[in-house]
Amino acid sequence: MPSRVHEFAWPDRVVVGTIGLPGARTFYLQVRTGAQVVSIALEKQQSALLAENIDEILDHLITVEGNRFSVPTGTPIELVDNDPLDAVQEQFRTGAMSLGWDPTTAQIVIEAHPITDDDPDADDNDESLHENGTDEPEMLRVLMPVGTARAFAKRTREIVGAGRPACPLCGYPMDADGHICTLPEV
Numbered sequence: 001m002p003s004r005v006h007e008f009a010w011p012d013r014v015v016v017g018t019i020g021l022p023g024a025r026t027f028y029l030q031v032r033t034g035a036q037v038v039s040i041a042l043e044k045q046q047s048a049l050l051a052e053n054i055d056e057i058l059d060h061l062i063t064v065e066g067n068r069f070s071v072p073t074g075t076p077i078e079l080v081d082n083d084p085l086d087a088v089q090e091q092f093r094t095g096a097m098s099l100g101w102d103p104t105t106a107q108i109v110i111e112a113h114p115i116t117d118d119d120p121d122a123d124d125n126d127e128s129l130h131e132n133g134t135d136e137p138e139m140l141r142v143l144m145p146v147g148t149a150r151a152f153a154k155r156t157r158e159i160v161g162a163g164r165p166a167c168p169l170c171g172y173p174m175d176a177d178g179h180i181c182t183l184p185e186v
Helices: 044-062 146-161
Strands: 004-009 013-019 026-033 036-042 090-102 107-114 138-145
Touching: 004 026, 004 036, 013 044, 013 146, 026 044, 026 138, 036 044, 036 107, 044 090, 044 107, 044 146, 090 138, 107 146, 138 146
Parallel strands: 004 138, 036 090
Antiparallel strands: 013 026, 026 036, 090 107, 107 138
8 A cells, every 4th residue: 555645635736737849748737726736747648548538437427317426428629628737746656546436425436556676576565665764655645526537628638639740550659750660661
């Protein structure tokens, strides 16, 4: 169990944003409640899958008899957030992520864990990992209501889509100066 959990229940803001130009962007999941802001780096593909899976969960919940969780079919206009990221101080680079649903609070739950070093030669002594508080295991846990989750997914899809176009053959991003699948053979 991580010893440092950055938990945000009912956050003021939760968004994915980028820093840098297409082809050299770094994606961040940023969460804010009051003055507390946490930014974690993640991959473009992680961002895209997160948005896709959130929409799948919400779309499934709409089919529950009577839509008892009041899941919106679209993004509520009052929840649209097109503002840039707040000042970014990267907490960690994301490795494993999980996504779920908490029916007791009617919230989507995102958990993100840092990339870990699974070096088999590393010392298994847990005390060595925590000397002076460095390498302290941590995680980010965000609970967001359904309207916020719908707005989060929409913004994330737009951010991901604003980058380099995908290659129609392999699906990987294409650079302006060519791509391995579309470069003429010499």
